[in-house]
Amino acid sequence: xxxxxxALHRTILLVDVAAFGSRDEPEQREAHRALYAALRAAFHVAxxxxxxxxxxxxxxxxxxxxxxxxxxxxxxxxxRAVRVLVPALAGELRRYNHLLADGARLRLRVALxxxxxxxxxxxxxxxxxxxAFRLLDAPPVKQALARSPGxxxxxxxxxxxxxxxxxxxxxxxxxxxxxxxxxxxFRETAWVALPDTGPAPPRHRHRRLGQPAVRGPSGPGGRxxxxxxxxRAPNRVAGWGRRALGARLTxxxxxxxxxxxVLLLVPTACQGPPEVAGCALPVQLNVLASxxxxxxxxxxxxxxxxxxxxxxxxxxxxxxxxxxxxPESADVVRxxxxxxxxxxxxxxxxxxxxxxxxxxxLELEQARALLAEDGSQKGLSLRADVGGVPSxxxxxxxxxxxxxxxxxxxxxxxxxxxxxxxxxxxxDGWRLFGLEPAVTGSAQMATVAAVGGWLxxxxxxxxxxxxxxxxxARVGAEVPGGAGGGLCGEVRSVLVAAESxxxxxADECGGLEVFYPEGGSLWLDHLFVEVVRAPxxxxxxxxxxxxxxxxxxxxxxxxxxxxxxxxxxxxxxxSGLRGAVGGDTTTRGLRPxxxxxxxxxxxxxxxxxxWTEVRKETRVALVVxxxxxxxxxxxxxxxxxxxxxxxxxxxxxxxxxxxxxLRDLVAERVALDRAAxxxxxxxxxxxxxxxxxxxxxxxxVGVGVGSGACEPSSELRALLDANARACLPLVDRAGxxxxxxxxxEELWDVG
Numbered sequence: 243x244x245x246x247x248x249a250l251h252r253t254i255l256l257v258d259v260a261a262f263g264s265r266d267e268p269e270q271r272e273a274h275r276a277l278y279a280a281l282r283a284a285f286h287v288a289x290x291x292x293x294x295x296x297x298x299x300x301x302x303x304x305x306x307x308x309x310x311x312x313x314x315x316x317x318x319x320x321x322r323a324v325r326v327l328v329p330a331l332a333g334e335l336r337r338y339n340h341l342l343a344d345g346a347r348l349r350l351r352v353a354l355x356x357x358x359x360x361x362x363x364x365x366x367x368x369x370x371x372x373x374a375f376r377l378l379d380a381p382p383v384k385q386a387l388a389r390s391p392g393x394x395x396x397x398x399x400x401x402x403x404x405x406x407x408x409x410x411x412x413x414x415x416x417x418x419x420x421x422x423x424x425x426x427x428f429r430e431t432a433w434v435a436l437p438d439t440g441p442a443p444p445r446h447r448h449r450r451l452g453q454p455a456v457r458g459p460s461g462p463g464g465r466x467x468x469x470x471x472x473x474r475a476p477n478r479v480a481g482w483g484r485r486a487l488g489a490r491l492t493x494x495x496x497x498x499x500x501x502x503x504v505l506l507l508v509p510t511a512c513q514g515p516p517e518v519a520g521c522a523l524p525v526q527l528n529v530l531a532s533x534x535x536x537x538x539x540x541x542x543x544x545x546x547x548x549x550x551x552x553x554x555x556x557x558x559x560x561x562x563x564x565x566x567x568x569p570e571s572a573d574v575v576r577x578x579x580x581x582x583x584x585x586x587x588x589x590x591x592x593x594x595x596x597x598x599x600x601x602x603x604l605e606l607e608q609a610r611a612l613l614a615e616d617g618s619q620k621g622l623s624l625r626a627d628v629g630g631v632p633s634x635x636x637x638x639x640x641x642x643x644x645x646x647x648x649x650x651x652x653x654x655x656x657x658x659x660x661x662x663x664x665x666x667x668x669x670d671g672w673r674l675f676g677l678e679p680a681v682t683g684s685a686q687m688a689t690v691a692a693v694g695g696w697l698x699x700x701x702x703x704x705x706x707x708x709x710x711x712x713x714x715a716r717v718g719a720e721v722p723g724g725a726g727g728g729l730c731g732e733v734r735s736v737l738v739a740a741e742s743x744x745x746x747x748a749d750e751c752g753g754l755e756v757f758y759p760e761g762g763s764l765w766l767d768h769l770f771v772e773v774v775r776a777p778x779x780x781x782x783x784x785x786x787x788x789x790x791x792x793x794x795x796x797x798x799x800x801x802x803x804x805x806x807x808x809x810x811x812x813x814x815x816x817s818g819l820r821g822a823v824g825g826d827t828t829t830r831g832l833r834p835x836x837x838x839x840x841x842x843x844x845x846x847x848x849x850x851x852x853w854t855e856v857r858k859e860t861r862v863a864l865v866v867x868x869x870x871x872x873x874x875x876x877x878x879x880x881x882x883x884x885x886x887x888x889x890x891x892x893x894x895x896x897x898x899x900x901x902x903x904l905r906d907l908v909a910e911r912v913a914l915d916r917a918a919x920x921x922x923x924x925x926x927x928x929x930x931x932x933x934x935x936x937x938x939x940x941x942x943v944g945v946g947v948g949s950g951a952c953e954p955s956s957e958l959r960a961l962l963d964a965n966a967r968a969c970l971p972l973v974d975r976a977g978x979x980x981x982x983x984x985x986x987e988e989l990w991d992v993g
Contacts, residue, residue, distance in 0.1 A: 601683025
């Protein structure tokens, strides 16, 4: 009995020897030995440890008599099983079958799937495992191997094909064809490929163990006929030999000469067929790119790969580049260790990146900070320069896209097509779209640009929170039925985005016209970032060692191609980008000359977290114990402050009670709404109640009405001190407005 293990999502590999039962016992032992030898060798090529004893945390395997069930390590990228492990296994089969007769060769059916697999102490189990065995035993799979001249057929589940094979071009999804599998209660459309489809090896003289020598039929034209024919052949050939040598050889000597020549020309049993030159596996380069450049890169990869082909008849590929679209920097950091993003997850099927091309240098800074904070990937660094010179592939700027119907209402400088942020976000402001910094890197820079343009000065000081909350109320949602009906709705709207996105969306809303922020724009540098990993010695990451590896050399070639090739740079410029040097653009609708560049503000790295906070709905429980006219006035002004920003999203619940202890009132409101922020208004004589310990972390601030209400000896001050909150004094009407501003800063604190 083994140790029971909880279910984990594993890659399942099943291998079955075809026609195993038709072999006798010695042959089965030999096939069993050869199978395990081939698996060990293939796993070694794939860089996966195969231990003789099953390792649940590593490569777990169970012997199935005529095959093997293996669970690959959770850390292994799934697509590597398709593009490395299975081809390596096919190669080992060819090597083993090379000198064997047909009946002795090893032929395999291989299944790949993925799913939850557990261990009950006896063996592995799970629905995904059962389904994989159904695929392995399916008649269409057996028929595919029977019809193939090769030695291996691969079948993958529908889900594995969708998320893994189609997710990585290196898996060659075109080579797979769908088959309907109906096996007992199991129904699925699986996908079959033949990784080993070359011509079958010629028949050799090695006999299968225990197999009698092949004899031709006796009788006319049979064995005797062939014997007579063979006796006559040397005489005819000998005659040719004597004529060729001027009849200087006797008949006997000429025959001996011809036999010797035949022995030299016919390969011996241990020679095998002559080697056929082929192509080595190309270097695989995995690139994670921002949405702004991913389409351009995928187009350019074709030209780059063609340029890296070897000369000659075969034109062997030197580099294969896989480009995946990258999410925001936190997910990118996880992908650097676990694999590229697929669907809604990370590292489920596509290999870890060797190169990252982010939307901006800001994303690179954030990724480096996250790596330093995490500490679990000390053997990894991100390099975006060569000799101190930044490796910029292309550049873009933040601009404004305005539906053509609203252009006449813009306060714009026609000569430069410039618009001020204050005119967009002022009292008669517009609805802003595209400010979703957690979605893409360019949206993050767009949010930084809008926040910096709205704040004066552009820094996160005490007054920034309320102002940003007011700004966030003007941000629309780009979905049907969103705020104002979306970008193309009936509310004056503007899309804040990179030029390249505006160029892609130029035909939306009856046409988008592009304008630029007054005073300058933030630039987005799409950097070529090399992912440098520590060498096997465990020392720190060495850039020189990395760039001397095949992957490092391939990355350098791809970088030089993207930056230095005129065609590549032209491709960027045609899509709304401005090329590596950030010069002019020829894209229709964009400003041809480069806009003035603004420095990225210091708060940029925090904009995602800050924006998340200021966009939250604000619910305030305003507990008023002071029933004086001044207390009522400040309560009214606080309510107006909160609900005037966005009455549909923000609201205030006012509780006025001058009789009950303040502690009881606060505890009651917190119990009714645990998400509400509590603001307390009380005078010097109002009762707080016994016990001055913390009431709730939701208490934000207190307002002391009248003389002495915030003195250290007051009950209100004792309550607020116990909750580590400030007490703001209010002694007359003149102080109401400044005090309300202070309350706003406490409610929407971004410091």
